Amino acid sequence: MSLPHALLGLLAAAPATGYDLAREFESDLGRYAWQAGHASIYPELARLAARGLVEVVDQGARGSKTYDITEEGREELRSWLLRPPGEGVVRNEGVLRMFLIPALDPDDQRSALTAIAEQAAAGEAELRERLSGAPDPRRGPRRELGLLAARFGLGQYRATNDWARRALDELDARTGGDR
Amino acid sequence: MSLPHALLGLLAAAPATGYDLAREFESDLGRYAWQAGHASIYPELARLAARGLVEVVDQGARGSKTYDITEEGREELRSWLLRPPGEGVVRNEGVLRMFLIPALDPDDQRSALTAIAEQAAAGEAELRERLSGAPDPRRGPRRELGLLAARFGLGQYRATNDWARRALDELDARTGGDR
DNA sequence: TACGACATGTAAGAGGTTACATGATTCG
DNA sequence: CGAATCATGTAACCTCTTACATGTCGTA
Numbered sequence: 001m002s003l004p005h006a007l008l009g010l011l012a013a014a015p016a017t018g019y020d021l022a023r024e025f026e027s028d029l030g031r032y033a034w035q036a037g038h039a040s041i042y043p044e045l046a047r048l049a050a051r052g053l054v055e056v057v058d059q060g061a062r063g064s065k066t067y068d069i070t071e072e073g074r075e076e077l078r079s080w081l082l083r084p085p086g087e088g089v090v091r092n093e094g095v096l097r098m099f100l101i102p103a104l105d106p107d108d109q110r111s112a113l114t115a116i117a118e119q120a121a122a123g124e125a126e127l128r129e130r131l132s133g134a135p136d137p138r139r140g141p142r143r144e145l146g147l148l149a150a151r152f153g154l155g156q157y158r159a160t161n162d163w164a165r166r167a168l169d170e171l172d173a174r175t176g177g178d179r
Numbered sequence: 180m181s182l183p184h185a186l187l188g189l190l191a192a193a194p195a196t197g198y199d200l201a202r203e204f205e206s207d208l209g210r211y212a213w214q215a216g217h218a219s220i221y222p223e224l225a226r227l228a229a230r231g232l233v234e235v236v237d238q239g240a241r242g243s244k245t246y247d248i249t250e251e252g253r254e255e256l257r258s259w260l261l262r263p264p265g266e267g268v269v270r271n272e273g274v275l276r277m278f279l280i281p282a283l284d285p286d287d288q289r290s291a292l293t294a295i296a297e298q299a300a301a302g303e304a305e306l307r308e309r310l311s312g313a314p315d316p317r318r319g320p321r322r323e324l325g326l327l328a329a330r331f332g333l334g335q336y337r338a339t340n341d342w343a344r345r346a347l348d349e350l351d352a353r354t355g356g357d358r
Numbered sequence: 359t360a361c362g363a364c365a366t367g368t369a370a371g372a373g374g375t376t377a378c379a380t381g382a383t384t385c386g
Numbered sequence: 387c388g389a390a391t392c393a394t395g396t397a398a399c400c401t402c403t404t405a406c407a408t409g410t411c412g413t414a
Contacts, residue, residue, distance in 0.1 A: 001401095002270075002272050002275055003401085003402085005275070005279070006275055006279070008282075009275075009278070009279030009282050010279075012279075012282035013281065013282060017364090017365070017366090018365075018366070018367095019364060019365050019366080022365095028278075029275075029278060030269070031266070031269065032269060032271070032274050032278075033269070033271055033274040033275040033277075033278050034269070034270055034271070034272075034274075034275045035268065035269055035270065035402090036402080037402080037403065037404085038365085038366075038367090039367085039368085039402080039403070039404080039405090040401075040402055040403080042365095042366060042367060042368095043367085043368090060365095061364085061365090061410070061411065062364060062365050062366085062409075062410045062411065063365060063366065063367095063409080063410075064364075064365055064366080064410095065365090065366085074282075077279070077282060078282075078283060078287060080276075081276055081279060081280065081282070081283055081287070081291055082283075082287060082290065082291060084294070085272075085273055085276060085294070085295075085298065087210070088271070088272025088273055088275075088276075089214065089270055089271070089272045090209070090210065090211060090212070090213070090214055090270070090271050090272070090273075091181075091213055091214065091268055091269070091270035091271070092211070092212055092213070092267070092268070092269050092270070092271065093181050093213075093264075093267025093268045093269070094264055094267050094269075095211050095212040095213075095331065096181055096184070096185055096188075096208075096212040096213045096267075097259075097260055097264060097267075098212075098327070098331065099188070099207075099208060099211075099212050099324055099327060099328050099331070100184070100185070100188030100189075100191075100256070100260060100324070101260065101327070102192065102323045102324055102327065103187075103188050103191035103192060103253075103256060103257075103260070104257060104260055104261075108257060108260070108261060111261065112260055112261060115263065115264070116264075119264065144281045145278055145279070145281055148277070148278060148280070148281065148346065149278050151342060151345070152274065152277065152278070152338075152342050155338035155339075155341060155342055156338060158338070159331075159334035159335060159337070159338045160334075162334060163327075163330060163331050163334055166330070167327065180372095180373090182373080182374085196392090196393070196394090197393075197394070197395095198392060198393050198394080201393095214374090215374080216374080216375065216376085217393085217394080217395090218374080218375070218376075218377090218395085218396085219373075219374055219375080221393095221394060221395060221396095222395085222396090223373095239393095240382070240383070240392085240393090241381075241382045241383065241392060241393050241394085242381080242382080242393060242394060242395095243392075243393055243394080244393090244394085
């Protein structure tokens with residue numbers, strides 16, 4: 001039940017076509033929060049339109065339809081965002097891998113943890129660069145969302161890197177620290 | 180395709196019944212990494228057994244079956260854990276809410292961000308207490324998994340709290356900081 | 359004029375949740 | 387002996403992914 005709210009949230013920032021929205025899910029949104037492909041987005045937009053939460057405000061070239069959120073849509077979005085966050089859906093393959101690392105033998109643990117730390121460091125560096133550069137002019141009205149998401153990602157990568165390096169330290173301590 | 184590997188990873192630490200595994204998903208594992216209910220676990224164990232990756236090593240009271248991982252299972256798990264982490268599934272309703280907060284008006288943003296910061300602080304405190312106390316004797320062979328997961332959670336809550344408080348500061352700066 | 363990006367849709371199937379269904383054991 | 391917990395399973399349904407299918411527009 002999160003996809004409709006994700007779409008409402010994106011449309012609340014600016015009207016967009018289904019195609020635009022699908023691309024939005026390929027960046028930070030899809031990386032840290034929620035993934036969706038066009039094959040789930042188009043039918044969901046149609047359902048939201050049928051419920052009166054969004055509407056088609058423009059039909060352009062190539063059969064494109066630009067959707068905007070309606071007043072009812074804003075209310076639905078607001079009540080969802082303000083609802084006390086009960087334990088929602090959580091599904092993260094990367095974190096799952098991290099948790100299961102103790103099942104490996106020490107050498108394999110070392111390489112898996114090293115790979116995680118390096119990947120997190122690389123992700124952090126890349127994001128830091130993006131944040132320090134000029135704000136991406138393409139994003140326009142969703143710039144704020146992107147900024148917030150990027151900063152969240154930064155914290156995420158930092159925490160992951162710290163976690164992996166601490167696990168590596170302890171592994172070295174346990175196995176004698178040599179090699 | 181992550182549930183079978185999650186089950187293999189848990190069984191790699193110690194043999195368990197489907198019921199045991201279902202409870203495992205209710206703690207840190209389900210909170211940060213991957214959720215699963217008994218209705219998906221039992222059929223998946225049967226499939227894994229059919230593929231020879233796990234086997235029934237004991238049948239106890241109440242029709243319970245204790246599963247253990249096989250050598251083939253360990254190899255499958257190892258190759259999955261060592262596989263370079265391409266972008267896996269990510270689905271996190273809480274993070275999605277965080278990203279969409281800019282869709283609210285400033286007052287609502289303030290309350291949503293405050294709620295997030297408070298919840299993260301409470302989660303962090305609770306986890307910190309659990310980590311400082313005596314290690315839970317019930318967990319036995321999965322203690323290490325739990326420790327790793329709890330420390331990950333700690334970093335997570337810290338990052339979330341920082342993120343929310345920074346967003347609040349900026350909101351105050353933008354809207355004049357009064358009230 | 360060909361290629362890449364834009365743009366939308368459907369169908370089949372995988373994976374997962376909720377609800378239904380059943381029964382044994384333990385503990386107060 | 388009643389309630390909670392242990393323990394397993396199935397059926398219906400929902401959601402999302404993958405693959406299939408189609409067509410337009412800009413530009414090199």
